Amino acid sequence: MKEIAIIGGGPSGLFLAKFLPDFYKINIYEKENNILGHYKYSLNQNKNIFLKILEKPNITLFRGVKVDNLSALKEETVVLCTGGKPKEEIKNTTSVFDQIKQWFSGKKLSVPRNICIIGMGNVTMDFLNLIQKDVDSVTVTSRSSLLDAKFTNDKIRELSNVYNINCFNNDNLLEKPINRASKSRKRMFESFVKNEKNPSLNLWFNTQATPLDKEKIRLINNKKSTILDVDKIYSSIGFIPNLNVNLDPFKKTYMLGWCEDAKGDITDSLTKAKNLATKISNDFKIKSTKF
Known part of the structure; x- marks a missing residue:
């Protein structure tokens, strides 16, 4: 044999x-x-x-x-x-993956009310699921477009039940779907229903994010710069x-x-x-x- x-x-x-x-x-x-x-x-x-x-x-x-x-x-x-x-951690950020591992080991997560997360893959989606009752507002950034963002549709669809999802800088992909994949995401995002009791989840696409310190981050899209003040910055930039x-x-x-x-x-x-x-x-x- x-x-x-x-x-x-x-x-x-x-x-x-x-x-x-x-x-x-x-x-x-x-x-x-x-x-x-x-x-x-x-x-x-x-x-x-x-x-x-x-x-x-x-x-x-x-x-x-x-x-x-x-x-x-x-x-x-x-x-x-x-x-x-995991890729090397970004300065002034806390690793999302490390937080999830702590949760699986039985440790309670301590997350402030207003946070930003760099990276929009499924690891981030799982983290958002875990902290849904602890936050008021979450901003998540991706260098990719809405169509190319790394999360899977089932993960974001699940989050739509517990967050009010807002999209920024999506290059009109939702308005003008170009293929079957983008049409699927268009239908999915259009089906989301907001609930004023849910925390807000702000998805920034095509965006370069740079932490200035542990509570301030610069978001750049199409040469336009936005400074956000948050309670804490996390990162989940892949492997x-x-x-x-x-x-x-x-x-x-x-x-x-x-x-x-x-x-x-x-x-x-x-x-x-x-x-x-x-x-x-x-x-x-x-x-x-x-x-």
Whole structure:
């Protein structure tokens, strides 16, 4: 039986183990005692689908095993799924991701009433969900347009029930949808209903945000500068690949997930894992397991 090593027990590695043929012996090496990587800090996570994958008899999970050098592995085929790590923190800001990890560890979050968050991905959306009862006004900035902002529609739709959402600097994308994706977002934002009891959520698109100190931030859009005074500034600017393994030129090595491209949600992880399983199977002229 051919053996394949997967380095990392996050969603990408586990999905890959699911899609590879059952006649491979798959060894998953996870450096922590828990699986799922950063996904374990996501709200509304579905852990059971991953636990079910680990029930497959051809899959063995080795917890608490850190692989630093691929030459130490017995397997000749290796897939790196080592994930991503947060980008360097912006000066005068507090990390949103660190706040979420504290919440998951059981610590109560202390958030002031008027805040600004740099970064508009799903990590920010989860944080907004956690603090909805603690704030009066939140300003969130993104360098991208409304169409290209990194949040997924389901996350912002959920927030629309507990926040009054206002959009700034969206380049009329809502008024003139140009494709199916923008039409979908147009319909979604038009469906939002405001409730005066909800806190305000102000989304600034196409905006460069620069903290001037811990309570003052400059927002620049189309060469126009706006200074906001807030109680606290947070940042959630994404991740970078975390490829901290010494490679072995004599091993067939693949990369998958955030260690290759540190972006995308759980659906992207599933799709890319399925595609790589097909590629690996084709490389060895073996048909992949169907989804």
